[in-house]
Amino acid sequence: MGLEDLVDSLGQNVLTxxxxxxxxxxRGNSVxxxxxxxxxxxxxxxxxxxxxxxxxxxxxxxMRASPRQADLMIVSGRVSQKMAPILRTIYDQMPEPKxxxxxxxxxxxxxxFNNYALLQGVDKVVPVDVYIPGCPPRPEDLLNxxxxxxxxxxxxxxxxx
Amino acid sequence: xxxxxxxxxxxxxxxxxxxGAFGGELLTINFGPHHPSTHGxxxxxxxxxxxxxxxxxPVIGYLHTGIExxxxxxxxxxxxxxxxxxxxxxxxxxxxxxxxxxxxLMGVEVPPRAQALRVIMSELTRLSSHLVWLGTSGIELxxxxxxxxxxxxxxxxxxxxxxxxGFRMHTSYIRxxxxxxxxxxxxxxxxxxxxREMPGHIDEYEDLLTMNPIWRARTIxxxxxxxxxxxxxxxxxxxxxxxxxxxxxxxxxxxxxxENYDFEVATNDGCDCYARYLVRIQEMRESVKxxxxxxxxxxxxxxxxxxxxxxxxxxxxxxxxxxxxxxxxKLFTEGYSVPPGDVYVAVESGRGENGCYISSDGTHxxxxxxxxxxxxxxxxxxERMALDHMVADLVAIIGTADxxxxxxxx
Amino acid sequence: xxxxxxxxxxxxSAGDEWITVAAPRLREALAALKEDGYxxxxxxxxxxxxxxxxxxxxxxxxxxxxxxxxxxxRDLRVRAFVDGDPPQIDSVHGHPALTRILMPDxxxxxxxxxxxxxxxxxxxxxxxxxxxxxxxxxx
Numbered sequence: 001m002g003l004e005d006l007v008d009s010l011g012q013n014v015l016t017x018x019x020x021x022x023x024x025x026x027r028g029n030s031v032x033x034x035x036x037x038x039x040x041x042x043x044x045x046x047x048x049x050x051x052x053x054x055x056x057x058x059x060x061x062x063m064r065a066s067p068r069q070a071d072l073m074i075v076s077g078r079v080s081q082k083m084a085p086i087l088r089t090i091y092d093q094m095p096e097p098k099x100x101x102x103x104x105x106x107x108x109x110x111x112x113f114n115n116y117a118l119l120q121g122v123d124k125v126v127p128v129d130v131y132i133p134g135c136p137p138r139p140e141d142l143l144n145x146x147x148x149x150x151x152x153x154x155x156x157x158x159x160x161x
Numbered sequence: 162x163x164x165x166x167x168x169x170x171x172x173x174x175x176x177x178x179x180x181g182a183f184g185g186e187l188l189t190i191n192f193g194p195h196h197p198s199t200h201g202x203x204x205x206x207x208x209x210x211x212x213x214x215x216x217x218x219p220v221i222g223y224l225h226t227g228i229e230x231x232x233x234x235x236x237x238x239x240x241x242x243x244x245x246x247x248x249x250x251x252x253x254x255x256x257x258x259x260x261x262x263x264x265x266l267m268g269v270e271v272p273p274r275a276q277a278l279r280v281i282m283s284e285l286t287r288l289s290s291h292l293v294w295l296g297t298s299g300i301e302l303x304x305x306x307x308x309x310x311x312x313x314x315x316x317x318x319x320x321x322x323x324x325x326x327g328f329r330m331h332t333s334y335i336r337x338x339x340x341x342x343x344x345x346x347x348x349x350x351x352x353x354x355x356x357r358e359m360p361g362h363i364d365e366y367e368d369l370l371t372m373n374p375i376w377r378a379r380t381i382x383x384x385x386x387x388x389x390x391x392x393x394x395x396x397x398x399x400x401x402x403x404x405x406x407x408x409x410x411x412x413x414x415x416x417x418x419x420e421n422y423d424f425e426v427a428t429n430d431g432c433d434c435y436a437r438y439l440v441r442i443q444e445m446r447e448s449v450k451x452x453x454x455x456x457x458x459x460x461x462x463x464x465x466x467x468x469x470x471x472x473x474x475x476x477x478x479x480x481x482x483x484x485x486x487x488x489x490x491k492l493f494t495e496g497y498s499v500p501p502g503d504v505y506v507a508v509e510s511g512r513g514e515n516g517c518y519i520s521s522d523g524t525h526x527x528x529x530x531x532x533x534x535x536x537x538x539x540x541x542x543x544e545r546m547a548l549d550h551m552v553a554d555l556v557a558i559i560g561t562a563d564x565x566x567x568x569x570x571x
Numbered sequence: 572x573x574x575x576x577x578x579x580x581x582x583x584s585a586g587d588e589w590i591t592v593a594a595p596r597l598r599e600a601l602a603a604l605k606e607d608g609y610x611x612x613x614x615x616x617x618x619x620x621x622x623x624x625x626x627x628x629x630x631x632x633x634x635x636x637x638x639x640x641x642x643x644x645r646d647l648r649v650r651a652f653v654d655g656d657p658p659q660i661d662s663v664h665g666h667p668a669l670t671r672i673l674m675p676d677x678x679x680x681x682x683x684x685x686x687x688x689x690x691x692x693x694x695x696x697x698x699x700x701x702x703x704x705x706x707x708x709x710x
């Protein structure tokens with residue numbers, strides 16, 4: 001990307017730090033998840049979007065149906081052999097910068113099921129930023145993961161990965 | 162004309178290439194598996210003539226978890242954990258089917274307090290499952306506030322689940338031999354408060370939807386499933402009760418003490434999506450009635466069957482009794498063995514008949530566990546309900562079938 | 572009524588009635604039972620009795636048809652035993668669109684057979700990972 005290469009070549013200066021902070025603040029506070037609800041964790045993800053545990057407070061209420069409009073993929077649920085290529089396709093369709101939260105034990109490591117039918121962890125096909133343990137994790141756990149991710153996004157600023 | 166599957170194999174739709182009503186060709190579109198309105202990872206290959214649906218072919222398997230194979234590798238008591246996760250909107254009801262099947266093969270009967278607690282957990286789960294259905298169906302048809310209201314009540318039910326078992330969703334509370342532990346006084350407080358307020362909340366949902374002209378326009382006359390077709394397809398649950406047939410396993414083949422409770426089977430002759438909506442609302446009211454009766458008449462006593470060969474002894478006994486230590490050791494290393502034989506037990510879940518078939522070869526692991534899934538069978542009715550409707554109605558029809566893909570694919 | 576000669580064995584298992592019919596005459600038997608009133612197929616499944624020493628099995632694969640009579644509220648389990656690789660029976664053989672539904676179309680092997688390993692990842696220090704990853708030849 002032209003702008004980011006230019007910025008890299010300028011090194012550390014007010015452009016990259018202060019502007020970077022502003023951009024990081026903007027990106028971090030409006031992380032739009034792509035709906036990728038697969039199984040039981042999806043119900044807890046929907047629960048996080050509802051009034052009791054409101055994810056809209058963190059700017060993530062707009063769960064986009066189209067991956068091209070999203071920057072966070074929350075893989076919530078078990079990924080089967082048939083679903084893995086589709087998961088990768090959806091991940092590839094998301095524009096940069098993008099992040100992945102692997103929600104729940106099945107998405108992180110295969111969970112309760114250690115067998116032929118499931119991917120033992122979604123990090124076998126996509127790079128994951130935050131893992132959430134639990135089966136399913138509480139809605140507050142998902143919020144915690146989102147907050148950890150937000151810290152990381154704000155710290156990243158404008159520097160390319 | 163064939164379309165490419167994700168694996169590169171062709172999937173041929175035989176009707177494409179035919180002429181549509183206005184002289185054009187039929188269009189084949191792919192609906193899912195990543196779709197906000199398919200209630201999970203269901204893929205539909207739809208042939209369209211303009212806006213009208215001419216053929217619907219569901220492609221499943223995107224959530225296949227190998228639960229049945231997994232359970233062959235786990236011991237009998239470990240298998241309870243897997244049963245929670247196939248129909249993930251009603252975990253205790255799945256647990257109940259498995260527990261009843263194992264108990265029938267073992268030849269034990271749980272005490273009455275355990276039966277009543279099982280009924281309480283089943284009805285709470287039925288409520289939570291219908292609430293999720295109502296919330297997600299509402300938001301798919303545009304009624305966004307219904308989601309918020311329904312999940313507020315569901316959160317209360319999750320709090321009760323957490324109080325009684327420590328888990329919000331996958332409680333594994335109902336186990337072969339009884340239940341996990343007795344209910345605490347705080348559980349009964351929460352339940353009493355819930356039962357006072359829930360009828361008012363159901364009235365709220367009805368206020369929002371039942372006479373709402375948009376809801377009615379989108380559900381009345383949509384997704385017609387004639388009673389004969391429902392029987393032929395093997396539909397159960399609200400799919401068949403919404404077509405006027407009063408078939409509810411809790412009444413016709415009662416289990417776990419349901420014959421002692423006074424409730425009605427909710428039916429409606431409409432045969433369309435609106436009828437099924439009314440059936441589920443009525444079922445929620447009946448569930449509240451059953452819960453009130455169960456709490457009133459809750460008998461005292463133990464909550465587990467008193468068989469040391471099946472359930473571990475209480476921890477205090479381990480300090481003094483050698484047999485208790487041996488039982489504890491055998492149960493937690495090898496596990497108990499179920500006598501050879503096979504049995505099928507069906508229970509009524511939010512979707513219909515969910516059953517568990519167990520074949521035992523006498524060892525400490527099952528030979529075969531098969532789950533009869535209500536969603537898998539109800540999904541067959543999708544094509545018949547959707548013919549000649551518009552694409553937007555397809556969303557309403559998938560919603561009314563209330564399929565849970567974990568149950569379809571297991 | 573179903574002809575007595577079609578039934579090769581019958582019994583009651585944990586309260587469930589069952590009959591065994593010969594696999595080649597399955598279609599006849601099920602048609603007769605449907606006329607009897609058993610109009611609902613509750614489920615159709617199969618059990619693999621490889622290395623099962625609990626009793627003498629006529630063949631390796633046991634097919635189960637659970638039928639229900641919704642008027643008289645009675646259930647009946649029909650069993651048919653088949654052998655062979657691949658095993659053949661009327662209700663499956665001759666199906667117009669026999670494809671895989673749960674696994675990807677190009678998957679090799681039949682996971683629910685008893686000689687297919689459970690798979691997954693080996694778990695270190697677990698006494699079970701060897702049995703899960705190798706196909707069993709013994710029960």
